[in-house]
Amino acid sequence: QQQVKQSPQSLIVQKGGISIINCAYENTAFDYFPWYQQFPGKGPALLIAIRPDVSEKKEGRFTISFNKSAKQFSLHIMDSQPGDSATYFCAASRWGVGTSGSRLTFGEGTQLTVNP
């Protein structure tokens, strides 16, 4: 069962533009929603994360918007730069229920290309 669905699969934007990636989840017990950035040949690295008690979180050019009632969240990259070209994964987890620790359920990923 796919619990986190991510779109689009790929995205091309011009330098200076806004990149928007969307995710939808099914499990209402999820309480932590991180976004990871992955460059080729590297492991994913945490970019920004949000909890469901807030609707938006901003860190520099990166913003997460969260809609609890719709079970959706999105990543906005403002003033996109060529160095932002990477694969982005949304994820979700719920802490400490049973014995699963904070295992992450990932979306399928979005390959972002920012053209100069």
Next chain:
Amino acid sequence: GAGVSQSPSNKVTEKGKDVELRCDPISGHTALYWYRQSLGQGLEFLIYFQGNSAPDKSGLPSDRFSAERTGGSVSTLTIQRTQQEDSAVYLCASTAGTGTQETQYFGPGTRLLVL
């Protein structure tokens, strides 16, 4: 070390052979996770360790897959009788295990190719 390390970085093997993948978590991190990333796919959870115990093995795809952790540090993922569908990047992540929601720090992965 400063980050999570994994070895080997690349592994090519023949169908039917056994392989061992190693993960060295960040020093002091008690929680360790293994994930698998197939080509063009998201990351799929395999197993979770807290200390040397594995309370959640629910993501292991078959009994050919096993993992252990010793000394609360290094973990080894073993795949027996490898199949071509096992070809993927195997990623390891660790957290401090403080009992709250924490950032997972990933290693660079082991790229496994089964011929």
